[in-house]
Amino acid sequence: MATIKLTVEYEGTAYAGWQQQPNRPTVQGQLETAQFQISRQRIAIIGAGRTDAGVHAWEQVASFRTPHPLSPQKWAPALNRYLPRDIVILQSEQVPDDFHARYSARKKIYEYRISLHRNRPALDRNRVWHVHYPIDPARIREAIPWLTGTHDFTSFEGPRSGTTNRMCTISNLSVNEDGNLLIIRIEADRFLKQMVRTIIGTLIEVGRQRRDPSDLPTILEAKDRRAAGETAPPHGLYLLRVLY
Amino acid sequence: MATIKLTVEYEGTAYAGWQQQPNRPTVQGQLETAQFQISRQRIAIIGAGRTDAGVHAWEQVASFRTPHPLSPQKWAPALNRYLPRDIVILQSEQVPDDFHARYSARKKIYEYRISLHRNRPALDRNRVWHVHYPIDPARIREAIPWLTGTHDFTSFEGPRSGTTNRMCTISNLSVNEDGNLLIIRIEADRFLKQMVRTIIGTLIEVGRQRRDPSDLPTILEAKDRRAAGETAPPHGLYLLRVLY
Secondary structure: EEEEEEEEEOOOHHOOOOEEOOOOHHHHHHHHHHHHHOOOOOOOEEEEOOOOOOOEEEEEEEEEEEOOOHHHHHHHHHHHHHOOOOOEEEEEEEOOOOOOOOOOOOOEHHHEEOOOOOOOOOOOOOEEEEEEEOOOOOHHHHHHHHHEEEEEOOOHHHOOOOOOOOOOEEEEEEEEEEEOOOEEEEOOOOOOOOOOHHHHHHHHHHHHOOOHHHHHHHHHHHHHHHOOOOOOOOOHHHEEEEEO | EEEEEEEEEEEOOEEEEEOOOOEEEHHHHHHHHHHHHHHOOOOOOOOOOOOOOOOOEEEEEEEEEEEOOOOOHHHHHHHHHHHHHOOOEEEEEEOOOOOOOOOOOOOEEEEEEEOOOOOOOOOOOOOOEEEEOOOOHHHHHHHHHHHHHEOOOOOHHHHHHHHOEEEEEEEEEEEEEEOOOEEEEEEEEOOOOOHHHHHHHHHHHOOOOOOOOHHHHHHHHHOOOHHOOOOOHHHHEEEEEOOE
């Protein structure tokens, strides 16, 4: 048996998210089907981040255990032959048997892209959130120190989650401007369901003067989803990298 | 009667190109249909560049003459309400009556994006040409001086063109690298059919050592399409800007 680590890029537009669901196209489902084409054995493929429907990945990480003799580096080209054009394996490698794509991850980095252009985007319509009201990035930057560090992020957790531990440590949160584009990166040891999207939705409300940067501690202390802002749409979100 | 100039962004993936064709979706067709929804009059909309199927535009320019009383700036939001998500009018403005999107254009700038990444792109699969053999950008740069200036570009012209004048002046040609991306920009007073794509295909053959930079004058002098390289695929090409 070998444990194989895959680095996966995908556009999430056509998928009901990462996680396998009956009768709906998912990224995990596509990978498991491709793997079956090669080994003729049904094997679960574990993802580091269970991205929502419409969320993209530049470098998602997945792992699986297989008795198949294919050499580790050959899994990438072999799987790519069976995968659709919007999913690609960038790399495949053998890792120690105790490696688990989700549980072994030390940190994950997400990026969220917001277009502040006057017009809705055509070319990037599935790749950025178009925010058509004025945003002050300086206000968003003022809110950052309140979110970094270790907190209970219950207020930023989406519905129907099975988690009991809501403590997360955000080790880095940055806001960059590139023309009409606002790019927010969040690095943390773990993320609750929809946590990035709720943080982004809340930060945008700060940026448009609907909330103050200093409201953040109160929102965290409330431990209530209703205290935070709207959930930003999935299509501006990218799983950028997973660190082990 | 007012003459209206439109600045148009679109993703060309879903279209059989700019130009109106019976029973096939085209960008011009979508614009003319949207215009009809507003004025209930069939009016031809002229584009500065007749982009091929799959070619994108950041700022295509189009123009039409209309007796409709809608104020010039309002055409953009009005048309956007009827246009599909992959086409957007960025701006509408009134211009003098002798303005013609194609004939009045002084220069057009095209950009071509090539991915040199080891793997095929997933997120950018319809937005870059993936070239999977080694390319030396320095060789491409050496070829540039042979193409800039005024030349007969017959050797770079696609099939079934109605043009008799094949003289074009390339005023700028640049090659930039951005990580694994090679970005080539070409500015000229006019372009023959498929001229950018044939130039790119030929430059890539130079970059991969199949031709020498100094072969370019011979290719131009041949005035024969068979002398130049392959036609690069449409999906890496963007109409960037039109200058008047």
